Amino acid sequence: MPRHSIQPTRSCRRLTLLNSSLSGYGWHSTLDTAFAPYAAEGLVPARIVRVYGDLCDAATASGPVRAGIAPITSSDPLKWVCTGDWAALDLGGDPFLVRALLPRSTxxxxxxxxxxxxxxxxxxxxxxxxxxxxxxxxxxxxxxxxxxxxxxxxxxxxxxxxxxxxxxxxxxxxxxxxxxxxxxxxxxxxxxxxxxxxxxxxxxxxxxxxxxxxxxxxxxxxxxxxxxxxxxxxxxxxxxxxxxxxxxxxxxxxxxxxxxxxxxxxxTPGLRGVGMWDAESGVAQVFAEIEELARECRFHDCAHTAEPGCAVLGALEDGTLPQRRWESYLKLLRENARIAARTDARLHAERRREWKRRAASGRASAEAKRGGRTPR
CATH class of the missing domain: 3.40.50.300 (P-loop containing nucleotide triphosphate hydrolases)
Incomplete structure (x- = not known):
């Protein structure tokens, strides 16, 4: 495929009908500062339109392009290229490549x-x-x-x-x-x-x-x-x-x-599962009235179970707070806490594995030096 052409994907066919300016894709003046270092390197701004495997379709000021994303693939899925990202593209090679992502606003x-x-x-x-x-x-x-x-x-x-x-x-x-x-x-x-x-x-x-x-x-x-x-x-x-x-x-x-x-x-595709991910403040926003009630409890560390002067229990008793809503709130909080604990445990295990790997590598290097051998 010539490097200045792309296959006619659905997203890219749509892009050709638009004004070539990136302002139509949400570019605004505050992004100029963030992109300045990349512009100095000869890279061009683009918005990611679609991601599939190690390739993506992107919109640039001169039109749609297809680019590779492998160079910035990270072990952290949260840092992977995603639809909606603003990217710095290198158009000097074949294929084009995504070199970096601008900080995400949301x-x-x-x-x-x-x-x-x-x-x-x-x-x-x-x-x-x-x-x-x-x-x-x-x-x-x-x-x-x-x-x-x-x-x-x-x-x-x-x-x-x-x-x-x-x-x-x-x-x-x-x-x-x-x-x-x-x-x-x-x-x-x-x-x-x-x-x-x-x-x-x-x-x-x-x-x-x-x-x-x-x-x-x-x-x-x-x-x-x-x-x-x-x-x-x-x-x-x-x-x-x-x-x-x-x-x-x-x-x-x-x-x-x-x-x-x-x-x-x-x-986006239909989502069968929508698991919580570090969303405690989001849960608090959805159930703002419960958070407000909790601040009215007599004790600041009220567990809302049997404490006297509990505003949450009072609201449940008089029907001001529906039981269904209270149970939904607790369910999402428990799920979010469980996922956070599992994530912490996973990160801790990964760090331990890395420490062990480095320790083993250090021991092998020291033994090789003592024996007059060059470590492999």
Whole structure:
């Protein structure tokens, strides 16, 4: 493949239709300072559009390119190149190469659900984290709270979008909106329908000129929502099973897609598991009213179990604090603490292995010197 051409991937075909300036992809003046050292080295700025293996598609001021990312691959998954990253590209070789990443302003991170308890960055440098929830299935407020904890922790502004609102009659829709708003303090909740167009203009106005990421389970209607926002159909949409309202994955990679009104949207595959990853402050933000209640307890170290003057227990007793919400709060805190403990244990074990390796290497070197041999 010639080094000045790329294969016609879906993301890159879309890039060719845009203005060549990176401002359309979110570049702003504050990034100039961060990129200055790389510019001095002859590197060019780019935004990562899609990652697959050791290659990525990226947008530059002169157009789309494909580049290798192996040179900056790290053992830490949190430092891997991700969709939404701002990168410094070396266009002087064949292939082009990503030499460095600019510091991330925000990052959506989840636990990979592996035994190693590693974090995975789903999207970087995001302004809005849009949580898509399908109304074709029973509303799971606990899952909404889980997504919102990750969103708040990232530094992005969360937004909940209830999709397929045309499937729900008005009275029921009002109740679902109210229940979701109660589970999402400080977060705007929209009901939208790609069929009737309800709420799409409001959503498009919110996302305009920003970087947004779309999160949700498979079957949440994300691909249909992306198609409606883009005014075309770049995403394959499969039929939803009538029996349970669930769908299949229609997006297999995380793609950065330019919006007609300005700004970009990062579409993600349906997430089966959304594990906590160092999200204690995000959990506190989702359950702000519980954190506020805890500050009103008589004792500053109240465990909220049987202590006198416990404001949390009082709110549970009089119904001010729903039992479901309290249990969801405790569940996410326990999970986050468990993952943190496992991560600490893993890092400690890795450090011990490294110490042992270095000690063994030092002993071998010393023995070789004593024997007059050059250590291998």
């Amino acid at each position: 990052a959506i991170v989840r636990n990979t659900s592996t035994r190693r308890s590693e974090g995975q960055v789903l999207a970087a440098n995001v302004d809005h984290a849009v949580v898509a929830v399908s109304l074709a299935a029973e509303l799971d407020l606990g899952r909404v709270e889980r997504f919102l904890a990750l969103a708040w922790e990232s530094g992005a502004q969360p937004l909940v979008v209830l999709t397929k609102s045309d499937l729900v009659p008005d009275p029921a829709l009002g109740h679902l909106l109210a229940d979701t708003e109660a589970a999402a303090p400080g977060v705007q909740v929209l009901a939208v329908s790609a069929v009737t167009g309800e709420g799409l203009d409001v959503l498009a106005a919110i996302l305009s000129g920003t970087t947004s990421v779309l999160l949700g389970q498979s079957g949440a209607g994300k691909s249909t929502l992306v198609n409606a926002l883009l005014g075309e159909e770049p995403q394959q949409v499969r039929a939803i099973r009538d029996a349970d309202g669930k769908g299949r994955h229609t997006t297999t990679t995380r793609d950065l897609l330019p919006l007609p009104g300005g700004g970009v949207l990062i579409d």
